[in-house]
Amino acid sequence: MQNVLINGTYLLASVLFILGLKGLTHPRTAVRGNLLGALGMFLAVIVTLLDQRIVDWTVVLAGLLVGTAVGTVLAVRIQMTAMPQLVALFNGLGGAASALVAGTALMGAGLPDRELMFQYTAASAAAGLIGAVTFWGSLVAFAKLQELVSEKPMAFPGQQVFNAILAAVSLGLGVWLMFTPDPGLWYWGVVILASILGVSLVTPIGGADMPVVIALLNSYSGLAAAATGFVLMNNVLIIAGSLVGASGLILTQIMCHAMNRSLPAVLFGVAGPPSDKQMTADQVYGGKVKSASPDEVAMLFEGARRVVIVPGYGMAVAQAQHAVAELAELLESRDIEVEYAIHPVAGRMPGHMNVLLAEADVPYEKLKDMDDINPTFEETDVVIVNGSNDIVNPLARTDTQSLLAGMPILDVDKAKTVVVVKRSLSPGFAGVPNPLFAAPNCLMMFGDGKKMMLELISALKAAA
């Protein structure tokens, strides 16, 4: 009877998870969706506490208490600009928890009968492998995003071969787990190898590729939970884990598509040397770049009817989202239509810009996807590019030799005037000069993303 209650509740929790994710398909229903997911989790935890195998309550309650306290503080205190690293950290903890649960189950609860043995150990190996890669990979991603270590790719010669060998050996050890009489011990061998692999896989990946990495680690954290579900033969773990695994995979796919790169190219592709045909910065910019003061830019808006703002990672770094939103409101009060163009990989994780602008009270209808807004640039009077570079580089369309070749970009160069707010002419992540900055219809506003917005706002107000 008790099993019926527990498994029935797990079924209910699974349904709530699915309904919760379904709620996320629209901003109006999303808050409720998230609450449904949380309710499912709450029910699953409560009913699990009825499990008669639990005898040691101090450990259980202490763990729940510590986790709740830390989780709450992190969630309440975190700045919206730091969201990518928080998501990375949470992904990692999920992976770690799955690896630890599988390990504990393997060492503690007496081994099941022979028939179940293969599944049990194989699933444990999978949970340990994926969980450890997720944890250590996420920690490296966290350190890069938090700028504890350099965001630049860090690689040593032969790293890809090293990773391949490491992956093969850990897989082999995972298989060995199914045959050895002492899987509890060998399990930790798998975990250690997978930990090294997790670090070594993410260190060579640079900052701008982080959206792919975070989405992929998100997927792994789900798959690790599903694998743990196979260890414990627990359906709610399998269902929830595979939902998250699918979700992360879809996001990974969207991010790769938005960079016109395959997943292996992002994960293993150390950027090759720039081709000889690539133009140097001097050739591209030499004498052609025009800079403008906030006063001069303010004059552009006289008689303008449509303005598009293109935010990038630079906006997040400068914490400029509120200033950007204030500028947009000021322009709107002067009967100018303002929209935001959001490139899928702008920022450091999927949807990064949307969250920042939502924090600045920008209504979500004003945020347009690349495909929707690209046809409108020709009718746009002024485009303000704040802190993005590669995603507006027209070389992606024109130069088949370029590292950016084929990457879908925002066609801002087709607007009447483009104002680029940027500290200097330094190249974006791809290391390619941007001919947009030298285009006849482009003005550079050199300076901090937030400061320039505020100066532009006062210039506009003074001119009125």
Place this chain on the structure above:
Amino acid sequence: MEIFLTGLTIFVLAIFAGFEIITKIPPTLHTPLMSGANAISGITLVGALVAAGAEQNLLTTVLGFSAIVCATINVVGGFLVTNRMLAMFKKKG
């Protein structure tokens, strides 16, 4: 083998369900989707509770305790921060 196949069936069907739902989620909600989905993957907490609570040796108790802490941070922090983000998404006017 039969038990494994049952699990595998559930796994495959849930992945399909996930693909169907998640492809419909608009890009503007991708960050809350990630943090919300991530909180759901903290379901491993359920396994951690049993693993830590069962009477075993010191080592498994320590491992189980760590698993509970990690998973609870993941669950509580994940749902809270997702809620905080989603509350900011507003309609015009």
